[in-house]
Amino acid sequence: MSDKKEWPLWEVFIRGQHGMSHRHVGSLHASDNEMAMKNARDVYTRRNEGVSIWVVEAQHISASVPSEKGPMFDPAKDKVYRHPTFYELPDEAGNM
Amino acid sequence: MYAQMVKSTGKGVQALEEMSREERAFQERIDRGEKIEPKEWMPDAYRKNLIRQIGQHAHSEIVGQLPEGNWITRAPTLERKANLLAKVQDEAGHGLYLYCAAETLGVSRDELFEMLHSGKMKYSSIFNYPTLTWADMGAVGWLVDGAAIMNQVPLQRTSYGPYARAMVRICKEESFHQRQGFQIMMVMANGSKDQKRMAQDALNRFWGPALMMFGPSDKDSVHSAQSMAWKIKMNSNDELRQKFVDETVPQAEYLDLKVPDENLKWNEETGHYDFSQPDWDEFYDVLKGNGPCNHERLEARKKAWDEGAWVREAMMAHAEKKAAKKQAAE
Numbered sequence: 014m015s016d017k018k019e020w021p022l023w024e025v026f027i028r029g030q031h032g033m034s035h036r037h038v039g040s041l042h043a044s045d046n047e048m049a050m051k052n053a054r055d056v057y058t059r060r061n062e063g064v065s066i067w068v069v070e071a072q073h074i075s076a077s078v079p080s081e082k083g084p085m086f087d088p089a090k091d092k093v094y095r096h097p098t099f100y101e102l103p104d105e106a107g108n109m
Numbered sequence: 110m111y112a113q114m115v116k117s118t119g120k121g122v123q124a125l126e127e128m129s130r131e132e133r134a135f136q137e138r139i140d141r142g143e144k145i146e147p148k149e150w151m152p153d154a155y156r157k158n159l160i161r162q163i164g165q166h167a168h169s170e171i172v173g174q175l176p177e178g179n180w181i182t183r184a185p186t187l188e189r190k191a192n193l194l195a196k197v198q199d200e201a202g203h204g205l206y207l208y209c210a211a212e213t214l215g216v217s218r219d220e221l222f223e224m225l226h227s228g229k230m231k232y233s234s235i236f237n238y239p240t241l242t243w244a245d246m247g248a249v250g251w252l253v254d255g256a257a258i259m260n261q262v263p264l265q266r267t268s269y270g271p272y273a274r275a276m277v278r279i280c281k282e283e284s285f286h287q288r289q290g291f292q293i294m295m296v297m298a299n300g301s302k303d304q305k306r307m308a309q310d311a312l313n314r315f316w317g318p319a320l321m322m323f324g325p326s327d328k329d330s331v332h333s334a335q336s337m338a339w340k341i342k343m344n345s346n347d348e349l350r351q352k353f354v355d356e357t358v359p360q361a362e363y364l365d366l367k368v369p370d371e372n373l374k375w376n377e378e379t380g381h382y383d384f385s386q387p388d389w390d391e392f393y394d395v396l397k398g399n400g401p402c403n404h405e406r407l408e409a410r411k412k413a414w415d416e417g418a419w420v421r422e423a424m425m426a427h428a429e430k431k432a433a434k435k436q437a438a439e
Contacts, residue, residue, distance in 0.1 A: 018425055019219050022212070039275075040209045042218055044421075045428035056202050059195075060282070079149045 021070055023049040025057055028065035035067050046070075122338045139340050144270040147213035155339055160214050161230070162341060163272055167207035168225045168232035172406050174200045176240040177249060185243060192289050193246060199286065203279045210271040226411050234392060235318050237400030244297050244304070248311035250290015252319040252357065258283050259353050260323070263343035272341070291360065298364040312361065313369045317387040323350040325389065354382050 020042040026035040038057050043049035049068040058066070077085055093099050102109060125133055132152055138145065145151055174197050181197065184190035208218055224230040235253055240246065261283065265276045297308040324330060324346040336342035354373075361368050372385045395403070 019217055020421065020425060039206060039278075040212075041205060044424035045431065048424065048428075055198075056205050059198070059202065076148070079146065 020044050021072065023053070023068045024071050024074060025049075025053045026067040026069070027053075027057060027063040029063055031064055035065065038062075040071060043068075122334045136338070139268045139338075143268075144273060145268050146270045154335075155341075156214050158336060158339070159269055159272065159341055160211055160216050162336075163207055163211040163214075163275075164216070164221050164224065164230050165232060167204050167211060167221065168230060169236065170200050170204035170207060172225075172232045172236045172410060173253075174204075175406055175409055176236055176238070176402075177246060179240050180243060180246050183243070184246075189246075189293070196250070196286050196289060199282050203275075203282070206275040206278055207272075210269075210275045213271045222414060226407070226414060228398070228407070231396065232406075233322060234395045234400065235322050236406060237395050237402045238314070238318050239402050241314075242307050242311065244293070244307040244311035245315070247290050247293030247297060247308065248315040250286050250288075251294050251360070252290075252312075252315050253322070254283060254286040254290060255357060256319050256322045256353050258287060259349050259356075260344075266340070266343060268340035294364055294366075298366055308364070309366050312366050316369050317391070320350055320353070320384075320387040321389075321392045321395075323347075323353070325392070326386065329389075351381055354384050358382055 021044075022040055023043055023046075024040050025038050027038050028035045041049065041052050041056055043052050046068060049070075050066060053066050053068050057063070089095075123132075125136060128136060131150060135145075135151060135155075145155075177193060177197050177200075181190060181193055184193050208221060211221060212218060221230070225232065235256075240249065258280065261276055261280050265273055265280055267273045267276065294308055294311075297304040299305075327333065327345045327347045330346055333342060333345060337345075358368055358373065370385045372383060374383045376383045394400070398404075
């Protein structure tokens with residue numbers, strides 16, 4: 014395997030229906046974006062699963078670090094006042 | 110089961126108190142039903158076991174295309190041909206989902222292929238049997254995919270996120286495979302005398318190997334306990350095998366075909382069928398490489414890989430050239 018390079022990894026995102034956002038569905042290997050798109054169609058939409066596909070080379074994705082989950086997400090936990098139920102209103106005010 | 114005899118690297122199951130702090134926290138997450146995701150901490154043995162299991166599963170999907178591919182050009186009608194093509198294409202897709210899941214554990218696709226080709230990694234013993242007649246396409250879909258589904262459905266709840274998600278996709282697609290197989294059997298079992306004989310012959314040949322797919326009996330399955338604690342194996346081999354027999358026997362009766370087992374009998378007391386164990390000597394022999402088609406299957410894989418090398422390299426060279434051109438133009 015000396016100078017043979019493996020095809021890069023691509024992440025595949027599919028919009029399942031009109032009006033929905035793209036969702037990550039999996040990954041695949043391809044030499045370039047055109048092939049990634051063709052392979053994504055064949056591998057991930059054989060049964061009408063999508064109306065639109067995005068492919069992104071995996072190395073271009075920045076991900077949060079699992080070990081920093083605490084400092085990253087915990088601060089949001091004690092901010093209950095960001096939710097509507099924090100504010101108690103009388104029934105007289107109606108739906109709000 | 111597509112992953113038989115996955116060798117475990119663990120030394121048996123440790124009690125929570127014997128574990129390191131990290132291992133204990135990990136086991137407790139699994140016990141709570143949390144999913145483990147790729148970059149998170151995991152014991153080395155968990156990672157290694159999973160690579161073996163998912164790898165073996167992926168290889169089985171890919172090698173599993175060969176016995177059926179054998180009949181694509183000889184399918185009896187255009188409709189059957191389209192059905193079979195779609196099924197074999199699905200198997201390729203299933204292999205790809207699983208390779209992707211294995212890769213998230215830090216092994217590369219090429220490494221996995223090389224381990225298959227060198228014999229370091231296995232695939233399911235079932236694919237080392239030949240598909241001699243068109244009725245075998247029926248028997249494979251009905252019995253082999255049926256056995257696979259039995260194993261894969263519970264694996265949708267496995268502890269490793271990417272593996273579980275691949276299983277969800279696979280299970281969604283797999284039931285068409287079994288149904289198309291059973292329908293082939295229905296047509297043949299209700300066809301001419303010769304067709305019925307072919308259907309019976311296919312059942313005779315695939316029954317034992319299908320039972321072997323679940324792996325050796327629990328009492329001989331040394332690696333199960335740790336895998337079950339880690340939830341990378343959800344049911345015991347014997348439990349799934351029994352379930353398979355209980356579901357399949359009435360289907361054979363419906364087809365008016367005879368399951369080739371003199372000891373097969375409904376047991377009122379247990380509420381299950383009693384049945385004979387398959388020939389385990391044959392199973393171990395096939396795993397060792399001595400099945401009727403081991404050599405042929407592996408050679409076909411290697412040939413495809415080796416003869417495709419120049420294409421893979423050319424595509425990569427083309428992509429690099431194109432990228433350089435684009436950069437120069439900017």
